[in-house]
Amino acid sequence: MTVIPFPPARLRSPASRLLRSGLLDALAAPHGIESYLELLHPSFSPRDSRAHIAGIRHSGAGSATLTLVPNERWNGFRAGQFVRLTVEVDGVRETRCYSPACEERSGGDIEITVKAHRAGKVSRYLHEHAHPGMTVRLSDGEGDFVLAPERPARLLLISSGSGITPVMSILRTLCAERHSGAVTFLHYAPTPREVVYRQELAALAAEHRNVQIVLAYTREAVAGQLAGHISGDHLQRVARDYHDAHTYVCGAPGLIGWVRSRWAEEGIERLLRIESFRPPSFASARTSAAAGVVHFSRSDEQVCDDGRSLLEQAEHAGLRPQFGCRMGICRICTCRKTAGSVRNVLSGEISGPAEEDIQLCVSVPVENVELAL
């Protein structure tokens, strides 16, 4: 199915200059010119970056790869970053973060892969309803898990499971640029069948002599490949010089935890960048028993702290705070804390008692807390 862009390319730039001028806004006050243009085509929006779905590929392993064509308001993403994708599910706007696996770009198509989760509202919706021509909202690339503009001479990329996507983007970017520094890519999967980009990885390794690809399988022994979870032995065999490498890690909590403590022990954390794609475990992160009271001042609701994130506790109290990723990266749930200390479960950092903005989804109270919710 072909999708006709609106407006035609040759009209875009003068038209959008006029659209962004003050006169039209004054005439269209108070709603803005955009709300009239949307009548013409849903993906045409001079201020809001949106994309239409140009294609969908369903893979056997329950994942769907979407090709997105962003409108001209989209400013691109850098290798390793994620984008926020917003769709409407039963009348409610839901936002989730996805890492494009393609090389970095400032415009044009991008690809994201959505894995189906039975309980995942958005992933289920996309699997069932996404179709070519459908419009979604798409943010620019975000996050500091990003390949430095000055490409490091020695790189070590480690990923597991679906954490491969941002790392794949870094690898593809380097290959597309014909980067000459040594790159080692170590990826963990249960079995070979679960490695999404296996053939392409092999092709990249064959084509680029500086790129070394190592696959490790945790549930199946494959001749000539590593077996089991990450270990010092794996590192020694794959990248003996890892203390000199800029290292990017994305994957399961176990992998990230191991790398984090190993790099900390050796005092080389400054070379390490981490992206975690699963909600942190709140139970293990708590240091003291739940005791305090959480007061939501705007709605005048109060709950006894039950140890869960403030976002979950607010929802449990019947409030509907905005949220996005629910894992501490997109900052949609950022909210004013007016009193009390909280602990960030990602960093372990305990805040001061002063008024400040906190991310509800990754904050747990350490004492009585008051939120402007």
Next chain:
Amino acid sequence: MATATAPQLSVQQTDELGRELDAIRKLVLADLGEQDADYIRSVIRLQRKFELAGRGLLFFGFIPPAWLGGVAALSLSKILDNMEIGHNVMHGQYDWTKDPELDGRSFEWDSACPSDHWRHSHNYIHHTYTNIVGKDRDVGYGVLRMSEHQPWRLYYLGNPLYAALLAIFFQYGVALHDLEVDRIVAGEITVGEKREQLEAVGRKVGRQTLKDYVLFPLLSGPSAPLVFAGNASANLLRNLWAFTTIFCGHFPDGTIQFTELQTSEETRGDWYYRQMLGSADVEGGKLFHILSGNLSHQIEHHLFPDLPSSRYAEIAVQVREICERHGIAYNVGGLGKQFGSVVRKIARLALPD
């Protein structure tokens, strides 16, 4: 005629009333979804189309039918924007969609009144203290005598005149509402305390005036006076319509006003009961309900101000049944009957009791 008094309900009865109404609310909340989001968006799209049609037709205002059509379309645009869209969205009726364009906290409407002021004077003050004389500033808007609880003064002889002026300039009356000009005049508060709000009103009135009375007329060149007159007419029609439907909400015969003393120790059930006694519905067809922003279901709106207005019709059936069971009068009538009694009340209260 003496002020109607509320039939007394026992504590058990009001508690039961509260429980039953809470149950209705819960069911509707659980049922909200795509159809509700689609509904309000379709009204917004319709409003935008009326706006474009109105502005477009007035451009050809030198042809009389185009001028009339333009005024009609622009009036409908402003009415939909203020009533079914603006008023309801600003109540947070669609906050659950998490759509920034339907966000009650940031929505701005096509009216001289800054939406932030409206959220304070209407969502908070009027909806919390509904019909409590001295607290609910919608009882008379600081200029009219709308209740026997307001002591008569010589000034109130002009009640019908003030009401007519308020109807004609309603959007400006609403814009001044939260400034509490009457309290400034009475020396209870100073202009200084209201300076920021005054500036916000100035900015909003400026933007609205620039659009309707400067830019659109100028753009139409020789038709400028016709466009100016067309825009003024659309604003006037919207003002008269909004005044009419809003005054039918709390002032027809049978609605009750309260004193602060009567309402000092209210339970949730008591609050619900006061909302029922103080509000009145207007009967009409579907189109009428939409154009009134479903304020024709004023009773239901006051019980559940943050439920989407398109649900009030189905809620009304249940509320009526509850009223019958508890022996509470359910105040409903046609527009002529309800507004007629409001007009008579305005005239009657001009004179001493």
